[in-house]
Amino acid sequence: MLLTRNLTNFLKTINGVRNASHFTYVSSTADPSLGKTTKMNLFQSINDAMDITLAKDDTALIFGEDVGFGGVFRCTVGLRDKYGSDRVFNTPLCEQGIAGFGIGAAVAGATAIAEIQFGDYIFPAFDQIVNEAAKYRYRSGNLFNCGSLTFRATWGAVGHGALYHSQSPEAYFSHTPGLKVVIPRGPIQAKGLLRGCVEDPNPCIFFEPKILYRSAVDEVPIEDYTLPLGKAEIVKEGKDVTMVAWGTQLHVIREVADMVEKDFNVSCEVIDLQSILPWDVETVANSVSKTGRLLISHEAPITSGFGSEIAATIQKECFLNLEAPITRVCGWDTPFPHVYEPFYLPSKWRCYDAIKKMINY
Amino acid sequence: MVLSLKKLQGLSIAIRRANSSDTFKLSEFSEKYLGYRKAEFTEKMTFLDSTKSKAIPIYRVTNSEGNFTDPSQDPKFSKDEALKMYKSMTLLNTMDKILYDSQRQGRISFYMTSFGEEANHVGSAAALQPEDLVYGQYRETGVLLYRGFSVQQCMHQCYGNEKDIGKGKQMPVHYGSKDINFVTISSPLTTQLPQAVGSAYAFKREKAGKVVCVYFGDGAASEGDAHAAFNFAATLKCPIIFFCRNNGYAISTPTDEQYAGDGIAGKGPGYGLHTIRVDGNDLFAVYNAMKKARMLALENKPVLIEAMTYRIGHHSTSDDSTAYRTQDEINQWMEKDNTIKRFYQYLISNNYWSEEEDKEWIKDARKEVLTAFNNAEKVKKAYPNDMFNDVYHELPNHIKKQMDEMNEHLKEYGQHYPLDQYSPNK
Numbered sequence: 179m180l181l182t183r184n185l186t187n188f189l190k191t192i193n194g195v196r197n198a199s200h201f202t203y204v205s206s207t208a209d210p211s212l213g214k215t216t217k218m219n220l221f222q223s224i225n226d227a228m229d230i231t232l233a234k235d236d237t238a239l240i241f242g243e244d245v246g247f248g249g250v251f252r253c254t255v256g257l258r259d260k261y262g263s264d265r266v267f268n269t270p271l272c273e274q275g276i277a278g279f280g281i282g283a284a285v286a287g288a289t290a291i292a293e294i295q296f297g298d299y300i301f302p303a304f305d306q307i308v309n310e311a312a313k314y315r316y317r318s319g320n321l322f323n324c325g326s327l328t329f330r331a332t333w334g335a336v337g338h339g340a341l342y343h344s345q346s347p348e349a350y351f352s353h354t355p356g357l358k359v360v361i362p363r364g365p366i367q368a369k370g371l372l373r374g375c376v377e378d379p380n381p382c383i384f385f386e387p388k389i390l391y392r393s394a395v396d397e398v399p400i401e402d403y404t405l406p407l408g409k410a411e412i413v414k415e416g417k418d419v420t421m422v423a424w425g426t427q428l429h430v431i432r433e434v435a436d437m438v439e440k441d442f443n444v445s446c447e448v449i450d451l452q453s454i455l456p457w458d459v460e461t462v463a464n465s466v467s468k469t470g471r472l473l474i475s476h477e478a479p480i481t482s483g484f485g486s487e488i489a490a491t492i493q494k495e496c497f498l499n500l501e502a503p504i505t506r507v508c509g510w511d512t513p514f515p516h517v518y519e520p521f522y523l524p525s526k527w528r529c530y531d532a533i534k535k536m537i538n539y
Numbered sequence: 540m541v542l543s544l545k546k547l548q549g550l551s552i553a554i555r556r557a558n559s560s561d562t563f564k565l566s567e568f569s570e571k572y573l574g575y576r577k578a579e580f581t582e583k584m585t586f587l588d589s590t591k592s593k594a595i596p597i598y599r600v601t602n603s604e605g606n607f608t609d610p611s612q613d614p615k616f617s618k619d620e621a622l623k624m625y626k627s628m629t630l631l632n633t634m635d636k637i638l639y640d641s642q643r644q645g646r647i648s649f650y651m652t653s654f655g656e657e658a659n660h661v662g663s664a665a666a667l668q669p670e671d672l673v674y675g676q677y678r679e680t681g682v683l684l685y686r687g688f689s690v691q692q693c694m695h696q697c698y699g700n701e702k703d704i705g706k707g708k709q710m711p712v713h714y715g716s717k718d719i720n721f722v723t724i725s726s727p728l729t730t731q732l733p734q735a736v737g738s739a740y741a742f743k744r745e746k747a748g749k750v751v752c753v754y755f756g757d758g759a760a761s762e763g764d765a766h767a768a769f770n771f772a773a774t775l776k777c778p779i780i781f782f783c784r785n786n787g788y789a790i791s792t793p794t795d796e797q798y799a800g801d802g803i804a805g806k807g808p809g810y811g812l813h814t815i816r817v818d819g820n821d822l823f824a825v826y827n828a829m830k831k832a833r834m835l836a837l838e839n840k841p842v843l844i845e846a847m848t849y850r851i852g853h854h855s856t857s858d859d860s861t862a863y864r865t866q867d868e869i870n871q872w873m874e875k876d877n878t879i880k881r882f883y884q885y886l887i888s889n890n891y892w893s894e895e896e897d898k899e900w901i902k903d904a905r906k907e908v909l910t911a912f913n914n915a916e917k918v919k920k921a922y923p924n925d926m927f928n929d930v931y932h933e934l935p936n937h938i939k940k941q942m943d944e945m946n947e948h949l950k951e952y953g954q955h956y957p958l959d960q961y962s963p964n965k
Contacts, residue, residue: 197906201745217930225714237741237744239740239741239744243801264744265744267775269771269774269775270667270767270770270771270774272763272766272767272771274733274763274764274767274771275736275764275768275770277731277733277735277770278730278733278734278737278764278767279733279734279736279737279740279767279771279775280737281733281734281736281737282733282734282735282736282738282739282740283741284737285722285737285738285741286672286737286738286741286742287741288741290737293881302763305764306730306733306764307725308727308734309730310725310727310734312728313725314723315929315930315931315932316708316711316929316930317705317708317713317723317725318705318708318715318723319703319704319705319706319708319720319723319929320706320928320929321704321705321715321716321717321723322715322722322723323932325932333856356930356931357929358931378932379827379932379933380931380932388829408935439846456937457933458938459936459937470867491652493883
């Protein structure tokens with residue numbers, strides 16, 4: 179993927195001539211029981227999670243395109259020097275090879291962390307992920323598995339990434355039993371959820387919102403900890419409308435919650451789904467049973483996006499509680515465009531308008 | 540005079556510069572671009588014409604009559620070793636005949652025979668160590684039998700009954716066994732190749748003294764995953780043996796529609812793989828090559844072996860191969876290069892075996908297969924709750940709910956389903 183070479187400066191320009199950021203990051207506060215914290219941005223917390231993994235688990239390997247020198251987004255900086263070039267290494271430029279290699283290493287008992295440079299380039303590995311990784315345990319009657327495999331891939335809009343540096347492919351994978359798909363909204367979640375993926379005995383795909391690599395900073399616990407997979411988090415409690423998103427979009431709807439509270443006196447419950455597969459039906463259904471309204475928002479195109487799965491399930495679980503149609507505010511059904519990005523994204527104003535219409539329904 | 544001297548000096552500097560630039564570039568190319576292979580400049584514009592270069596030769600140890608062409612190449616199998624190999628091949632051949640017919644009678648849903656390729660399975664398996672990990676495509680049943688996978692287990696798998704260690708999830712012939720280090724087969728072609736490389740890399744790090752052998756056909760070698768695997772194995776220096784069964788066909792597609800180069804072996808050197816082409820119907824050649832390949836692999840030099848053979852049988856029970864090749868072609872291969880007969884000659888000439896013993900053995904093998912077949916046919920399939928297991932390590936809530944939903948449904952509508960063929964719900 180030639181275009182993606184030397185992208186260390188990729189993010190530096192996002193507030194310059196490129197499109198201004200479409201969200202305001204709000205830091206999370208870690209559970210105080212996790213102990214001492216230090217300031218980390220998203221790429222640092224991911225680096226920290228991998229550092230801990232390599233230190234704890236001698237079988238752990240990290241590999242992919244350009245991970246050796248630190249990665250095009252700096253996520254693997256220092257790890258090769260610290261743990262050796264047999265544990266942190268470059269592969270040839272071939273996503274299907276990276277995926278297959280990772281499966282095989284996991285089958286032989288190693289902990290494999292495979293990096294796909296951009297989520298947009300995960301599709302050459304689709305066969306290995308969907309037909310192989312996801313089905314390994316099932317088809318062998320549990321004789322073999324690749325549960326110690328984690329894919330990391332960068333994900334989501336970045337201001338100027340156009341078609342092939344912006345995609346959010348989670349819905350493709352959500353249709354594949356056997357996989358776990360996880361997306362964090364900030365450094366605290368990234369460290370805990372990535373450690374969760376690595377320790378989980380199932381193949382996981384961990385999508386990292388690349389626009390947050392540098393812009394999102396939290397006080398992150400320095401010790402090892404894992405956050406549970408398959409669990410959503412109620413980020414803000416409310417009583418009139420439930421809003422569900424993940425990754426960067428969580429910060430968009432969080433801002434919308436403040437806006438509608440101020441303008442219409444509407445109280446929103448904001449849920450970070452975190453795990454796309456399996457997803458936390460219970461937390462969302464309980465919330466909607468209470469509020470009676472649901473807005474789902476994601477950057478990916480609306481048709482067959484993961485929002486449709488949530489909408490259909492909640493409609494079945496909460497039919498008697500719903501007071502307005504479930505609303506999805508998503509990317510349009512187009513490829514992700516370059517200069518039109520501000521009009522493509524499910525912006526706070528589109529979400530704001532959707533809430534306004536829902537409460538007046 | 541002075542001027543021309545200056546001119547000359549200038550010229551010699553220019554030449555020196557040119558030379559040092561050449562040296563710089565050639566050493567850079569050699570070290571960084573070409574894996575220390577020495578390249579030179581040439582002023583002759585020559586395109587390599589791949590059709591003019593000689594094909595990689597086919598290593599053989601015995602001729603088609605089973606006689607050693609060079610006696611020093613005889614691996615000198617003991618009687619026990621030789622008989623184990625022969626019995627594995629003939630047992631496979633017997634099982635193939637019976638299961639092929641049983642599919643024709645509709646008793647199992649699908650089958651794939653190994654007719655004509657028995658020697659490359661068994662010769663290669665015999666040269667590996669039991670702890671070496673094997674990945675297969677689907678036409679390597681001889682490797683499983685040689686490693687101790689029983690006929691009975693094959694039958695349970697083909698029936699998908701509750702004694703199948705794969706738990707009835709996959710189509711017939713998709714065998715696998717942890718006990719014999721044979722990774723469960725899957726249908727998508729070539730996916731196992733880069734996986735095998737990953738496993739080999741893990742072995743290398745463990746300093747396990749083990750290698751990985753991965754089998755695939757000439758057709759599978761066209762998939763992108765083959766390219767990925769060859770390249771990863773070579774750059775990451777993995778203890779792996781790529782074993783290609785070139786049997787002339789991928790279903791109906793002959794090899795001249797599959798590739799235009801010097802077969803599969805012709806690709807090996809381009810990736811930096813140690814490469815050999817062998818007569819796949821000569822068990823001794825396969826064995827010797829594999830033995831040496833294993834030594835190279837243990838030194839982290841990945842190897843590609845291309846075994847030249849011929850697919851005597853149909854591609855599968857869903858295929859009639861006379862639609863794209865003549866019966867005469869098949870007959871010629873059966874008469875002129877019968878791989879099992881070649882090895883039989885060796886047994887006879889070494890006084891390891893006799894015609895009477897052979898007749899007796901084939902009778903016993905038939906009996907073993909038929910008994911196993913009848914046993915497997917009587918075993919019920921597992922209750923369909925098992926359909927929901929092993930998707931994940933644990934049973935997630937949403938799948939548990941779907942299992943309960945199915946059971947609720949069966950309570951009312953069970954009579955419309957073939958529940959009598961399944962064990963009761965425990």
